[in-house]
Amino acid sequence: MTDSEYMLELTDVHKIYAPSTPAEVRALRGVNLTIKHGEMIAVMGASGSGKSTLLNMMGGLDRKTEGEIILDGIDMDTLSNKMMTTFRRDKIGFIFQLFNLFPFLTALQNVMLPLLLQQQDQAIARQRASRLLRELGLGGRLDHKPGELSGGQQQRVAIARSLITQPKLLLGDEPTGDLDTTTSSDILSIFRRLNKENKQTMVLVTHSEKIGELCDRIVRIHDGKIVEEEK
Ligand SMILES: Nc1ncnc2c1ncn2[C@@H]1O[C@H](COP(=O)(O)OP(=O)(O)O)[C@@H](O)[C@H]1O
Ligand SMILES: [Mg+2]
Numbered sequence: 001m002t003d004s005e006y007m008l009e010l011t012d013v014h015k016i017y018a019p020s021t022p023a024e025v026r027a028l029r030g031v032n033l034t035i036k037h038g039e040m041i042a043v044m045g046a047s048g049s050g051k052s053t054l055l056n057m058m059g060g061l062d063r064k065t066e067g068e069i070i071l072d073g074i075d076m077d078t079l080s081n082k083m084m085t086t087f088r089r090d091k092i093g094f095i096f097q098l099f100n101l102f103p104f105l106t107a108l109q110n111v112m113l114p115l116l117l118q119q120q121d122q123a124i125a126r127q128r129a130s131r132l133l134r135e136l137g138l139g140g141r142l143d144h145k146p147g148e149l150s151g152g153q154q155q156r157v158a159i160a161r162s163l164i165t166q167p168k169l170l171l172g173d174e175p176t177g178d179l180d181t182t183t184s185s186d187i188l189s190i191f192r193r194l195n196k197e198n199k200q201t202m203v204l205v206t207h208s209e210k211i212g213e214l215c216d217r218i219v220r221i222h223d224g225k226i227v228e229e230e231k
Helices: 051-058 081-091 107-117 122-135 151-163 181-198 209-214
Strands: 006-017 025-036 040-044 066-071 092-095 169-173 201-205 217-222 225-230
Touching: 006 051, 006 201, 025 051, 025 201, 025 225, 040 051, 040 181, 040 209, 051 066, 051 169, 051 201, 081 092, 092 151, 107 122, 107 151, 122 151, 151 169, 151 181, 181 201, 181 209
Parallel strands: 040 201, 040 217, 092 169, 169 201
Antiparallel strands: 006 025, 006 066, 217 225
16 A cells, blocks of 8 residues: 555546447546545536546446556556455445445445444444434434435435445445435535545535535536546
């Protein structure tokens, strides 16, 4: 592990889906971006511009086609898929656009799971997960399954699950997209506080200019290219 000042360094990153077929899509077309440890960044752009693809590349959920991605000092090309999975489990929190909660587990069990996968003690996992869910306003829903929760409540369970391990890097794909304005700004202040307290790096895809303004920097993407960075 190096002591790089950057959490992420992307150099000329390209992603082509279904290359050399009639279905070929050039989703990322030469992205250059560096993100410092502890930065909180908003990624904004129209639907189809490549935001989710970019996040997937940053979190090692999918491999780039060309270019270089250095994550916390490690060239992602040097990690096997198995190493990548462990790396992700221990360092990265992901809030997916479609939540990806386990339907047969309760809210509490969904949030405990990442800790259990890290071999943490069950009682401690339960305690930490219920505290975090209460903090996110779900104290009365611990034993509900995702199907018994509203979209906004499911989203908050997904947020809790991504934060429970205190990951160095949090990647959120429209993490507050299903929340009303008040809940959304409450969640944003929790993100901001954790970002400051734990020096967690955060990359949040959002359509909200208001959320963008609360971040340290806005990165705008258009047709797979970064077109603007604002402080
Ligand atoms: N798995 C995939 N296979 C083929 N094309 C994809 C896939 N995922 C995304 N795309 C295409 O890549 C482009 C960027 O998609 P995406 O990153 O999801 O954009 P955004 O999140 O900004 O809406 C779009 O044209 C989309 O249709
Ligand atoms: Mg998307």
